[in-house]
Amino acid sequence: MSTDASRRGGRFNRRHPMLVIALLSVVGLVWLARQPRDDISAASFNVAPEVWIPYVPSDDILESTWFCPGVPATGETDVGGAVIVTNTSDQPTSARVTFLSDIAAARTKVVVIPAFDRVQVDVDAEQQGTFVATSVEILGGGGLVEQRAFYPTSAGLGQSATPCSINLSSEWYLAEGYTVDLAEQVLLLSNPSADQVVVDVAFHTASGTIEPSVYNGLPVQPYSVRVIDVGVEGGGARGEESVGVSVRAARGALMVGRSMTADDDRRGGTSISMAAPLLADRWWFADGVKSPQASERFSVLNPTDEAVTVLATFFLSDNVEDVAGEAVTSVIEVASRDVAVIDAGALAELPEGDHSAVFSTLDGRSIVVDRALTRVSPSGVKVTSIASGVPERRDGLAPTSWLVAAGPSVEVESGLVIVNLDDVDREVSLSTYGSNGLVAVEGSTQMMLPAASRIVVDLKETGVLGRPIAVESTGRLLVERRVPSSDAFSSAWAIAGMPCC
Numbered sequence: 309m310s311t312d313a314s315r316r317g318g319r320f321n322r323r324h325p326m327l328v329i330a331l332l333s334v335v336g337l338v339w340l341a342r343q344p345r346d347d348i349s350a351a352s353f354n355v356a357p358e359v360w361i362p363y364v365p366s367d368d369i370l371e372s373t374w375f376c377p378g379v380p381a382t383g384e385t386d387v388g389g390a391v392i393v394t395n396t397s398d399q400p401t402s403a404r405v406t407f408l409s410d411i412a413a414a415r416t417k418v419v420v421i422p423a424f425d426r427v428q429v430d431v432d433a434e435q436q437g438t439f440v441a442t443s444v445e446i447l448g449g450g451g452l453v454e455q456r457a458f459y460p461t462s463a464g465l466g467q468s469a470t471p472c473s474i475n476l477s478s479e480w481y482l483a484e485g486y487t488v489d490l491a492e493q494v495l496l497l498s499n500p501s502a503d504q505v506v507v508d509v510a511f512h513t514a515s516g517t518i519e520p521s522v523y524n525g526l527p528v529q530p531y532s533v534r535v536i537d538v539g540v541e542g543g544g545a546r547g548e549e550s551v552g553v554s555v556r557a558a559r560g561a562l563m564v565g566r567s568m569t570a571d572d573d574r575r576g577g578t579s580i581s582m583a584a585p586l587l588a589d590r591w592w593f594a595d596g597v598k599s600p601q602a603s604e605r606f607s608v609l610n611p612t613d614e615a616v617t618v619l620a621t622f623f624l625s626d627n628v629e630d631v632a633g634e635a636v637t638s639v640i641e642v643a644s645r646d647v648a649v650i651d652a653g654a655l656a657e658l659p660e661g662d663h664s665a666v667f668s669t670l671d672g673r674s675i676v677v678d679r680a681l682t683r684v685s686p687s688g689v690k691v692t693s694i695a696s697g698v699p700e701r702r703d704g705l706a707p708t709s710w711l712v713a714a715g716p717s718v719e720v721e722s723g724l725v726i727v728n729l730d731d732v733d734r735e736v737s738l739s740t741y742g743s744n745g746l747v748a749v750e751g752s753t754q755m756m757l758p759a760a761s762r763i764v765v766d767l768k769e770t771g772v773l774g775r776p777i778a779v780e781s782t783g784r785l786l787v788e789r790r791v792p793s794s795d796a797f798s799s800a801w802a803i804a805g806m807p808c809c
Contacts, residue, residue: 362374393713402418470695512647538551608676737781
C-alpha cells in the first residue's frame with residue numbers, strides 16, 4: 309500500500325556528507341582559559357535559521373553554545389549526572405561550563421579537551437540543586453555535548469542519555485506524561501541568559517486543558533532553573549495516565565526538559581530528555597520493539613485550536629517504507645488541545661519484533677509525538693526511555709551524518725539503529741576518533757543500506773568503546789542508539805550533523 313508518509317519520502321537531493329571541523333584560535337583559547345571560575349558573563353548564543361533537534365553547527369562560527377536540560381544534584385548516593393564535551397577538531401580546545409541551579413547561584417568551570425577527544429564533567433560534583441542544568445560554550449565550535457543522568461537500581465547503575473541542543477526556544481511541548489500512583493514527572497525550565505524569562509504552562513489531560521494560575525506569567529530568573537512538579541496536588545495533573553504539557557514564553561527564550569521516574573508494573577527507572585521546541589506535520593522514530601519483554605506507547609499532542617487526523621505507520625524489521633507491503637498503519641483523531649495515545653503492543657496487526665515508525669498529518673504543522681519505550685532486563689529491572697521523534701524541518705533539509713559524543717563503555721549488540729530515509733540505496737560508514745582523527749571501524753565501512761530500510765550495527769570493537777563515533781552516509785538518515793542502563797538498555801538519539809541537501 310502507499311501512504312502519504314512514503315510518498316513524501318524522496319524530497320531530498322543526494323549529497324555526500326562531510327564532517328565539518330573548526331580550527332582553534334590560539335588567542336581565543338588563552339582568553340577562555342583565563343575566565344574566572346565563577347564569572348557568569350553573557351553567553352554567546354548560536355543563531356540558526358530554524359529551531360530543530362540537536363545538531364552540530366557549521367564551521368563558520370567561532371564559538372558554539374550547547375544547552376543541557378538538567379540532572380539531579382541532591383547528593384543522594386548513586387544519583388547525579390554528567391555532561392560529555394567532545395572535541396572533533398585537530399587542535400585542543402577549551403569549553404566554559406556554566407552550572408544553573410534552582411537553589412544556588414550559578415557558577416562556571418573551564419575544561420580543556422584534547423584534539424579528537426572528550427571530557428566528562430560531573431555536574432553534581434560542581435553544583436548542588438534539585439536539578440542542575442548546564443550550558444557549555446566551546447571555543448572554535450568544533451564539538452558536541454551530551455548529557456547523562458544516573459540513578460540506582462537493584463541490578464546496578466541506571467543511565468539516561470540525551471543530546472544537548474544548540475538552540476533555545478520560546479515554545480516547548482511534551483506529548484508524553486504519566487503521573488499515576490507514585491510516578492513523578494517534573495519540568496526543568498532553565499534560563500541561561502542575563503534576562504528574566506516569563507512563561508505560561510498548560511497541562512493537557514483527558515478531562516481538558518488545565519492552566520493553573522500559579523504557572524501563568526511564571527518568572528524564570530537569569531542563570532537559574534525552575535522545577536515544576538506536573539503531578540503536584542492542587543496545582544498540577546495528579547493521577548493522569550496521559551498528560552501533555554505546553555510551555556510558552558511571553559518574553560525571552562529558554563531550555564525545557566522533562567524528568568520522569570516510575571516504578572510500577574508498566575515502567576521503571578528515570579528518564580530525562582528535552583522537550584520538543586516546535587510543532588511539525590511528520591515525526592520519525594528509528595527504533596522500536598513489540599515484545600513480551602518490552603512495552604511501547606506513542607503520545608500525540610495537538611496543542612492547536614483545531615482537531616487533527618494523524619496516520620501512524622509502523623515499518624517492520626528491515627523495512628521502513630512500504631517496499632514489500634510490510635507496513636502497519638493506524639489512523640487516530642486528536643482533538644484540539646488534547647493528547648491521543650497509541651499502544652504499539654495493543655496493535656493486533658503489528659507482529660512482534662523490531663520496527664521503525666512515522667507519524668504524519670495533512671493538517672499542517674500541528675503535532676508533537678513522543679515515545680515511551682520500556683525494556684525489561686533478564687533480572688526483571690524495567691528501564692523506560694522517553695523522547696520526542698525527529699520532526700520534518702520547514703526548510704526541507706535533513707542530516708547525512710550523525711555523531712555520538714562517547715560510545716558505550718561495554719560492548720553493546722545492536723548498539724546503533726540506522727534508518728535510510730531515501731527511496732534509493734545508500735552507503736553508510738562508521739568511524740571513531742583516534743589521536744589523528746577519524747578511524748574507520750573494521751567491518752562497518754561502506755555498508756549497503758537499501759532504499760527505505762534500516763540496519764543495526766554492533767558496538768563491540770575496542771576502538772568504539774568510550775570513544776566519539778561518527779556515522780556518515782551518502783544520503784539522509786536517522787540514527788538512534790541503545791545505551792547500557794543497569795542490566796538492560798535505554799534509548800537515545802545520536803546528535804545530527806548539519807542539515808543539508
